[in-house]
Amino acid sequence: MFTIGTLAKKTGTKVQTIRYYEQIGLLPEPGRSAGGQRRYGDSELDRLSFVRHARQLGFSLDAIRELLDLSDHPEKSCAEADAIARRQLKQVEQRMVRLEALRTELQRMVHECSGGHTADCRVLEVLRDHSECLTDHDEIGA
Amino acid sequence: MFTIGTLAKKTGTKVQTIRYYEQIGLLPEPGRSAGGQRRYGDSELDRLSFVRHARQLGFSLDAIRELLDLSDHPEKSCAEADAIARRQLKQVEQRMVRLEALRTELQRMVHECSGGHTADCRVLEVLRDHSECLTDHDEIGA
DNA sequence: TTTACACCCTCTAGCTACTGTAGGTTCAAG
DNA sequence: CTTGAACCTACAGTAGCTAGAGGGTGTAAA
Numbered sequence: 032m033f034t035i036g037t038l039a040k041k042t043g044t045k046v047q048t049i050r051y052y053e054q055i056g057l058l059p060e061p062g063r064s065a066g067g068q069r070r071y072g073d074s075e076l077d078r079l080s081f082v083r084h085a086r087q088l089g090f091s092l093d094a095i096r097e098l099l100d101l102s103d104h105p106e107k108s109c110a111e112a113d114a115i116a117r118r119q120l121k122q123v124e125q126r127m128v129r130l131e132a133l134r135t136e137l138q139r140m141v142h143e144c145s146g147g148h149t150a151d152c153r154v155l156e157v158l159r160d161h162s163e164c165l166t167d168h169d170e171i172g173a
Numbered sequence: 174m175f176t177i178g179t180l181a182k183k184t185g186t187k188v189q190t191i192r193y194y195e196q197i198g199l200l201p202e203p204g205r206s207a208g209g210q211r212r213y214g215d216s217e218l219d220r221l222s223f224v225r226h227a228r229q230l231g232f233s234l235d236a237i238r239e240l241l242d243l244s245d246h247p248e249k250s251c252a253e254a255d256a257i258a259r260r261q262l263k264q265v266e267q268r269m270v271r272l273e274a275l276r277t278e279l280q281r282m283v284h285e286c287s288g289g290h291t292a293d294c295r296v297l298e299v300l301r302d303h304s305e306c307l308t309d310h311d312e313i314g315a
Numbered sequence: 316t317t318t319a320c321a322c323c324c325t326c327t328a329g330c331t332a333c334t335g336t337a338g339g340t341t342c343a344a345g
Numbered sequence: 346c347t348t349g350a351a352c353c354t355a356c357a358g359t360a361g362c363t364a365g366a367g368g369g370t371g372t373a374a375a
Contacts, residue, residue: 067353
């Protein structure tokens, strides 16, 4: 049995984040000490590690909720978990394509900057004149 | 002179977003009709286009504020705008490196999925066992 | 002129995934 | 028994919008 601070350290999570996960129902309510402080065991540690790992892979909290649910029911089909992972992979690949295009345009801006006054700044010029933009940005915010 | 809806269409922005930009001081308060509706001209159109293009390149609203300020003062040095763009480029490159690693791990998860029951699901297994993780994810949320 | 209807207005709340703060309590060591 | 770190709840704030309620405006046709 350990405290929330210990669990935080073991998983590389902030204490508030753990309480937040509990609040939104991602982690179960743990036992408490006589004085009302949270006490955790290894099962909570495992569950939180799972959550953190999935977050690091970019899964949304909703996706993680689904994955946890699947993990709790070993008799269910694997197909759903697979679908979630594939969806995530697709998203990552799409983001990479977008970032690739952004990088190209930013490189162009930066490389062509003459270093004079802003009146002649290539960076600002490119931003001002959208027609020079080679890429299709349908979405915003990589 | 055109309405906010027209400006929205011309720039591919939502009406609410335009009002939001005005609220946070990114766009100046425009003139109004007798009845109190916003009326825009070409200068506002240019400014909003600039903002949108910069957003599409992933610049934060704060960075855009700086860029707009530089754009408004043609006598200032280009160096600052250049620095902002370089910072942005660096961020994009870092994100790409991270996404590359995530993609590899997700591909590994998905490719090794046998398609049986969740008890044997490779996806869940990988998430459960963090020690199999080859990459260093210091940050969360691509 | 009236009426219909799309569009506009302000204000407020909600979204994701946390993070930070205030003001107070508990725990373990010395 | 006292000290100080760590804990508690509750609420506010972050970025960058987005959605809704409840009402007013503008224009074109009947």
